[in-house]
Amino acid sequence: MTKPDTVVEFDRALIERARRGDSRAFERLYREHVGRVHGLCLRMTRNPDLAADCVQDAFIKAWKALPRFEERASFSTWLHRIAVNTVLEKRRGPSKAEVIVEDPTEYEEPVLTFDTPVEEEELEAAIASLPQGARDALLLCGLYGYEHSEAAGMLGIAVGTCKAQLHRARGLLRERLERGVR
Amino acid sequence: MRMLKYHVRSSLLLLGALPLAVFAGGGPVNRTVPADATGEVEISNVSGTIDVRGWDRNEVQVTGQLGDDVERLDVDSSGGHTVVKVILPRGHVGDGEATLEVKVPKGSTVEVGAVSADITSKGVLGTQRLKSVSGEVTADVSGDDSEVRSVSGDVTVRGSGKPISLRVSSVSGSLDLMNGAGKLDVVTVSGDARVTMSETTEVRGRTTSGDLTVNAKLTRDGRVDVEGVSGDISLRLTAPGGLSTEIESFSGDISGCLAADKVERVSKYGPGVRLNLRAVEAGGARVRAKTLSGEIEICDR
Amino acid sequence: MTTRQVKRLDELAQSVPPARDLWPAISAAIEAEKAANATVQGARRPAWRPAAALAAAVALVTVGVYIGRAMTPAGGPEIAANAQSGGDVVRTAFERDADYRKQRDVLMAEVQKRLQSMPTAERDKVSASLNTLRRSITEIEAALGRDPANALLQELLVSSCQEEMRALTAVREAGGQET
Numbered sequence: 001m002t003k004p005d006t007v008v009e010f011d012r013a014l015i016e017r018a019r020r021g022d023s024r025a026f027e028r029l030y031r032e033h034v035g036r037v038h039g040l041c042l043r044m045t046r047n048p049d050l051a052a053d054c055v056q057d058a059f060i061k062a063w064k065a066l067p068r069f070e071e072r073a074s075f076s077t078w079l080h081r082i083a084v085n086t087v088l089e090k091r092r093g094p095s096k097a098e099v100i101v102e103d104p105t106e107y108e109e110p111v112l113t114f115d116t117p118v119e120e121e122e123l124e125a126a127i128a129s130l131p132q133g134a135r136d137a138l139l140l141c142g143l144y145g146y147e148h149s150e151a152a153g154m155l156g157i158a159v160g161t162c163k164a165q166l167h168r169a170r171g172l173l174r175e176r177l178e179r180g181v182r
Numbered sequence: 183m184r185m186l187k188y189h190v191r192s193s194l195l196l197l198g199a200l201p202l203a204v205f206a207g208g209g210p211v212n213r214t215v216p217a218d219a220t221g222e223v224e225i226s227n228v229s230g231t232i233d234v235r236g237w238d239r240n241e242v243q244v245t246g247q248l249g250d251d252v253e254r255l256d257v258d259s260s261g262g263h264t265v266v267k268v269i270l271p272r273g274h275v276g277d278g279e280a281t282l283e284v285k286v287p288k289g290s291t292v293e294v295g296a297v298s299a300d301i302t303s304k305g306v307l308g309t310q311r312l313k314s315v316s317g318e319v320t321a322d323v324s325g326d327d328s329e330v331r332s333v334s335g336d337v338t339v340r341g342s343g344k345p346i347s348l349r350v351s352s353v354s355g356s357l358d359l360m361n362g363a364g365k366l367d368v369v370t371v372s373g374d375a376r377v378t379m380s381e382t383t384e385v386r387g388r389t390t391s392g393d394l395t396v397n398a399k400l401t402r403d404g405r406v407d408v409e410g411v412s413g414d415i416s417l418r419l420t421a422p423g424g425l426s427t428e429i430e431s432f433s434g435d436i437s438g439c440l441a442a443d444k445v446e447r448v449s450k451y452g453p454g455v456r457l458n459l460r461a462v463e464a465g466g467a468r469v470r471a472k473t474l475s476g477e478i479e480i481c482d483r
Numbered sequence: 484m485t486t487r488q489v490k491r492l493d494e495l496a497q498s499v500p501p502a503r504d505l506w507p508a509i510s511a512a513i514e515a516e517k518a519a520n521a522t523v524q525g526a527r528r529p530a531w532r533p534a535a536a537l538a539a540a541v542a543l544v545t546v547g548v549y550i551g552r553a554m555t556p557a558g559g560p561e562i563a564a565n566a567q568s569g570g571d572v573v574r575t576a577f578e579r580d581a582d583y584r585k586q587r588d589v590l591m592a593e594v595q596k597r598l599q600s601m602p603t604a605e606r607d608k609v610s611a612s613l614n615t616l617r618r619s620i621t622e623i624e625a626a627l628g629r630d631p632a633n634a635l636l637q638e639l640l641v642s643s644c645q646e647e648m649r650a651l652t653a654v655r656e657a658g659g660q661e662t
Contacts, residue, residue, distance in 0.1 A: 129262075
């Protein structure tokens with residue numbers, strides 16, 4: 001998930017200008033990153049209105065937090081971190097009380113592949129039907145390519161839990177895709 | 183290459199292949215469909231009553247009576263999701279009443295939408311989202327992340343004493359919550375709201391002209407954050423570490439056993455009174471209450 | 484309709500653009516914060532209150548979030564003429580946004596329609612509540628007009644506007660269960 005250097009430099013220049021109060025520079029950052037932020041929010045919330053709220057909240061928070069953004073970090077990851085936080089806040093519940101048995105050694109898994117191609121729509125529906133914790137882990141690790149430790153940090157859970165949730169997600173996803181005959 | 187096998191278990195095939203169950207209006211209804219123990223059940227009715235009961239069977243059973251004006255009742259179940267929907271004719275004017283009793287697996291997530299139908303719910307352990315426009319809603323709620331809302335109907339919720347996250351709101355109806363615990367978000371405009379909770383981590387409350395009464399046992403570091411305009415706010419709160427308060431009213435009074443002689447004016451020349459207390463111990467609960475003209479009463483016993 | 488087929492989870496598109504442009508609301512919130520930071524000096528901020536509160540700047544950020552969702556305060560033009568500072572900054576944030584004005588008009592029209600379709604007793608009850616909200620907003624604005632730097636009033640104004648949005652939306656969405 002590494003961007004070409006020119007893109008990173010471009011981001012950096014915009015961030016610098018935005019930090020000094022240039023909202024047009026921030027708008028360009030918004031235009032560049034909104035798709036990925038919204039893609040994550042939409043799949044986590046499964047609700048377009050709520051996702052739009054989360055995206056707006058996240059960018060507004062990002063604007064206010066710009067002074068604290070460390071230049072060496074990835075702006076995209078930073079935005080995702082804020083977005084995930086926003087979604088979790090809006091969920092308004094204590095973290096789900098499910099007890100996940102953690103055995104970190106078991107769950108080093110490759111990218112999720114399907115022997116038979118799956119329709120995009122069907123896959124999205126299956127992802128949307130997963131329980132929250134499993135879905136969150138699958139989206140961050142399986143789709144957006146974050147390392148377990150990074151995803152766990154964003155979600156506020158232990159790395160072992162994240163791996164266990166991901167494992168669970170993969171199992172449930174396969175099961176639901178198998179069942180999903182129209 | 184191993185093909186992804188599509189194991190179509192016979193019971194699931196049955197679920198997927200179930201035709202939409204349609205009942206024409208004007209008569210009794212009695213229908214049972216298989217359902218997941220922790221699946222979703224969505225019920226909607228316009229007028230009449232919806233009575234939801236949790237039970238031990240992995241089935242959704244709908245019984246009751248459809249009024250003559252009802253076009254039909256749809257009952258559809260697939261993929262762990264059951265929909266029970268009363269359909270009225272397009273452009274319909276009139277009552278179109280349906281009296282429904284819906285039994286659902288007690289671990290279900292239940293969503294109910296009604297216009298003027300009254301909603302009651304008992305024995306459902308999963309998340310509930312109950313909404314009515316003018317009907318009354320009376321529910322036993324123990325599932326996390328539940329919501330109970332009405333526009334003009336009265337709302338009565340009985341918790342289980344188990345901490346959950348709950349949102350309750352009405353525009354002009356009254357709100358009553360008993361035996362709640364955990365986190366609560368309560369909003370009313372002109373109806374009165376009365377809340378009793380044990381083991382409370384957070385209460386957020388908002389009223390415009392209705393009175394808001396909160397009786398709660400707060401946990402360590404518990405928080406209460408309430409705001410009103412002209413409605414009165416009455417807080418009876420206990421907390422193991424004591425209470426820190428940030429209470430202010432623009433033109434109302436602050437009273438109660440905690441207030442005693444500690445209320446001070448915000449400014450020598452302008453309106454406004456406040457009560458800012460610091461808890462004696464670390465880990466005290468925090469209380470914030472603000473009104474424009476409503477009275478604020480606070481006591482810690 | 485068949486959609487694209489994928490063989491790996493990470494072949495799904497990471498980027499999903501929102502259905503509408505969210506920038507106007509974000510921009511309004513950013514501009515409002517910049518304006519309010521310049522106007523409001525020394526607003527009190529209690530230590531642990533979450534961001535959506537006290538100083539008009541912070542409160543306006545939250546208000547700005549609602550602009551894009553078509554949850555709008557009913558009375559842009561009706562805001563009391565005497566409101567200064569706090570009230571004006573709120574109004575400025577709204578009126579800058581053409582999208583917001585359009586969405587507000589649509590919301591109000593829908594709410595009126597919804598009210599008309601309710602039985603009389605219920606319509607009266609709900610209208611009375613909405614009027615209570617509107618009056619409370621006017622009352623707070625009048626007080627703000629006399630005491631523009633009052634942080635409590637600013638906060639109550641913004642949260643009352645939010646409450647009005649919430650109530651209007653609840654009324655608009657009510658009755659969506661029919662057919």
